Amino acid sequence: MTLSSPTRRAALGLAGAAAVLLAGCAVTALPGQTLSIPADGKFAVLPLANATDTPLVERRAQAITVSLLQQKGLSDVVVYPQKANDNPLDAEPAASSAQALAWARQQGARYALSGTVTEWRYKTGVDSEPAVGVTLQVTDVTTGQVVWSASGGRSGWGYQALAAVGQSQIEALLRGIRVTAATTKSAAKP
Numbered sequence: 001m002t003l004s005s006p007t008r009r010a011a012l013g014l015a016g017a018a019a020v021l022l023a024g025c026a027v028t029a030l031p032g033q034t035l036s037i038p039a040d041g042k043f044a045v046l047p048l049a050n051a052t053d054t055p056l057v058e059r060r061a062q063a064i065t066v067s068l069l070q071q072k073g074l075s076d077v078v079v080y081p082q083k084a085n086d087n088p089l090d091a092e093p094a095a096s097s098a099q100a101l102a103w104a105r106q107q108g109a110r111y112a113l114s115g116t117v118t119e120w121r122y123k124t125g126v127d128s129e130p131a132v133g134v135t136l137q138v139t140d141v142t143t144g145q146v147v148w149s150a151s152g153g154r155s156g157w158g159y160q161a162l163a164a165v166g167q168s169q170i171e172a173l174l175r176g177i178r179v180t181a182a183t184t185k186s187a188a189k190p
Contacts, residue, residue: 033176035138035148037111040182042076043069044104044112044141047095057120061134064167065113065174073179078107104141111147112139119153120166127158130165136173150176 037043045066050058062079069077080100095103097114104112119133133153140147150173156165 033148034178035111035176036178036180037074038181038183039073039179040075041111042078042107042109043074044078044080044107044109045069046080046097046100046104046112046114047082048114049116051116051118052120054120058117060163061115061117061120061166061170064163064170065115065136068167068171068174069113069177072174072177075182078104078109080104101139101141101144109141112141113137114139120162122162123155129155129158130160130162131155132162132166132169134166134169134173136170138177148176150174 045062048058048062048065050056059082066077066079080095080103100114101112113136115134115136117132117134119131121131122128123131131153132155133151135149135151137146137149139145152169152173154165154169154172156168
């Protein structure tokens with residue numbers, strides 16, 4: 001069956017409109033793997049790196065990540081201590097990944113989450129849509145091996161808050177971490 005020219009144009013117009021609507025709230029590279037963690041396992045959140053031009057955005061993303069991990073049911077989340085400072089020109093030097101993993105080991109954490117904020121801004125233009133890009137990875141503290149990673153980007157509509165789009169993106173990435181029932185610790189034998 002051959003479509004007439006006006007029908008074909010209408011079909012192409014509908015397909016184009018659908019593509020524009022879907023692109024307005026694009027999400028890419030959701031986690032393809034899962035990691036199961038017991039609810040009572042100690043989980044360390046290390047400093048995130050900031051690969052953007054926006055000062056202190058890594059701390060915003062880290063705070064969102066910690067909250068979402070606790071909402072997933074992790075009861076013992078420890079956060080790498082950082083000096084509170086609102087002046088980006090007076091920032092402390094970033095801890096190396098080896099230092100941060102050593103700190104997580106000292107805390108008795110089994111897993112440590114780190115990552116990079118690659119985009120966190122409002123796009124320039126008429127609508128000024130929020131755009132966020134984040135990579136996350138979980139390292140087994142005992143072996144130093146990366147056991148889970150996810151990366152993705154999301155843009156929202158002009159009326160959406162940047163933090164809301166960031167939270168949605170981080171939440172989508174963290175779907176790859178499954179919190180299981182707490183482990184029962186065996187009673188000490190006399």
